[in-house]
Amino acid sequence: MSRLKRVLIILTTVVVVIGLALGGGALYLYSDADVSTVGTEFRTELAVPPPAKSTVTPNGTRRFELTMQAGQKEFRAGKQTPTWGFNGDFLGPTLRAKRGEKIEVKIKNTLGEASTVHWHGMHLPAKMDGGPHQMVAPGGTFSPRWTVNQPAATLWYHPHPHGTTERHVQRGLAGMFLLDDEKSARLALPRKYGVDDLPVIVQDVRFNGAKFDHGHQILRDTGFLGDRTMVNGTLDPYKLVGDELLRLRLLNASTARIYDFGFSDDRRFALIGTDGGLLEQPTGTDRIQLSPGERAEIVVRMKPGERTVLRSFPHSGYGDGWQGRFGGGDDSFDVLQLRAAKALRPSPQLPGELGTLEVPDGSDSVGERFFGLVTTGINGKKMKMDRIDETVVRGTAETWTVRNEHGTPHNFHVHDVQFRVLEVDGEEPPPELRGAKDTVFVPPFKTVKLAMRFEGPADPETPYMYHCHLLYHEDLGMMGQFVVVEKGRQAGKVRTPHSHSGH
Incomplete structure (x- = not known):
């Protein structure tokens, strides 16, 4: 019995030590998993x-x-x-x-x-x-x-x-x-390219010596997440501003990271456009969230001599705390510093009306389709190049329901069309989702309804794609194919993909 007691004590000690080591390691990984570049010196x-x-x-x-x-x-x-x-x-x-x-x-x-x-x-x-x-x-x-x-x-x-x-x-x-x-062209909007109308291509990167490090980190299933950002290929960038109003064309060109853009002083700005073009009216806000592939046009007002920083803030929408910490939701980035000149050229006030959306509102949808998103595929199917998953009729509108069916963040991009977001979890979408869109973020266990129209031209043998634009997920097979056909026609056989050597 004394020998058994000694064995039990030793085993218990080993289990406790292993548990403490694992717990300490997990705590270290968790505490060290968030990233912040707030306070960057813009050089x-x-x-x-x-x-x-x-x-x-x-x-x-x-x-x-x-x-x-x-x-x-x-x-x-x-x-x-x-x-x-x-x-x-x-x-x-x-x-x-x-x-x-x-x-x-x-x-x-x-x-x-x-x-x-x-x-x-x-x-x-x-x-x-x-x-x-x-x-x-x-x-x-x-x-x-x-x-x-x-x-x-x-x-x-x-x-x-x-x-x-x-x-x-x-x-x-x-x-x-x-x-x-x-x-x-008739609207009083900033339009001098590179001056008061600025492309802002945002990517996250990590360096391994002189080279890019494109590896995926442990405990993350979103894909690559870098530890710093650059804009238009510039690290730690600043922009000299000479006008009262500055139009920023924001593009999330990262492969997996989701940004929640705002300014370091929490100033409000006007959202004037989404993926597919201008909104009907400018919308005032202090945050705009963009998942990979999404775009937004914003206009910010500057005062002479001031500085402010375009920043990506920690944000929700990642599901549980684990996803938020290891999927990037807890991260903060100073992205771009704006430096206003001591004297600024006056800018006209933004127009109150910008235009009319050219996307359907769901009232003329002739059918509905459902798309369930998981990292291993869409609707339980992994992408196959020779399989047509959906067939739509040219000239018709449809309503697509897209649901994220597990705990990893996803988004949904449809080729060829711009769509209107009708609902987010049964509710009216927020103002930033009321414009024309081709890519929409779908948080874990959330559902969006989208209205779109297929104008063609019809081609029963050449498909368009729909897929998650977190590109690691796309590469794993989280993608499907649809063709556009004339009424009464069926999909054909997908032509064997080939590489163009000349055309």
């Missing part, structure tokens, strides 16, 4: 992506050229980081076109592997969408063509190769695509 003037050069052909087509290329960039003094970019070492130029224009973009791939260029938020034929079915082989070219037929908006472009989208975007392949129209 570098913000770079502004150059406007893309274009030519107009005799038939009136505006033609751009984009080259995917490898390079190096000195983000930090004396340290060259290997990168990818469009027409340069990192990110790409800002493309710009007007509603009604015919567009052609000649894409050349000089990388060592195939990639794509997807026009995020653009309404265009499926064959031109730049999804995983329109790969561009190394050394190859692809020239998508379409006519711009949607309102003025802040869109963007980025790669979309199935299974490797996260890595391609992390390396630097992204850029903005701005659309203009006659209605917005």
Whole structure:
């Protein structure tokens, strides 16, 4: 009995020691998991992506050229980081076109592997969408063509190769695509590109020596989360402001991080636009949350000589405390400092009315569909390139119900269309979700209802995508495909994906 007693005492001691060690380790990981760059010293003037050069052909087509290329960039003094970019070492130029224009973009791939260029938020034929079915082989070219037929908006472009989208975007392949129209041109809004109308491409990064560290951290299932941010490829950036009103076109180009943007002094600003264009009226607020892929246009008023910092604050919407801590919800970032000149050019007051939304309100929906989101797939199915998951009829509107069915944050992006958020968990959406959207955040165990219309053109064999835009989730297979068909027709067989070597 005494021997048994000694064995029990030893076993109990071992269990207690292991438990204390595990508990202490968990406590250390939890306490060390949040990130803050509040108090950053802003040393570098913000770079502004150059406007893309274009030519107009005799038939009136505006033609751009984009080259995917490898390079190096000195983000930090004396340290060259290997990168990818469009027409340069990192990110790409800002493309710009007007509603009604015919567009052609000649894409050349000089990388060592195939990639794509997807026009995020653009309404265009499926064959031109730049999804995983329109790969561009190394050394190859692809020239998508379409006519711009949607309102003025802040869109963007980025790669979309199935299974490797996260890595391609992390390396630097992204850029903005701005659309203009006659209605917005008549509005008294800041519009001097790079001066009082500023692209703000926000990415989170981490460095391992001179190189980017793109690894996923332990205890996180959202994907990559960096420990600092940069804007337009600039670390610790500041912007000199010379006007009373400054328009910021915010783009969350991170692959997994969700930002809750506001200012360090909690000043209010005007939200004037969402993913698909201008709101009907400006909305005053002090916070705007953007998940990966989402955009927002805001206007902030500056006073002579003052400084303020665009900051991402800790926020809810991650589910339980574990997800909030390890998924990034507890993190804080000083993103961009604004430095007003001692004398500012006067700006006109913002208009009270901005326009009319061109997205359906759900009253003419001819059908409903349900999409259940989990990291392993959508509606219990993992993405398959040769499977068409949904078939929609050209010219019809539908209501899609999207539910996050587990505890990990997700969002939902639909190619080709802009939609209206009808409900969030059965309630009217908040003001920041009442504009035209193509990407919407869906917190754990929450449900959103979306109204959208499918204008085509019909193509029963070439699909568009819908997917989670936390790109690690997309790469795991959290994506589906739909085709647009004429009434009475059925989906065809998906054409075998191929890489464009010339087009």
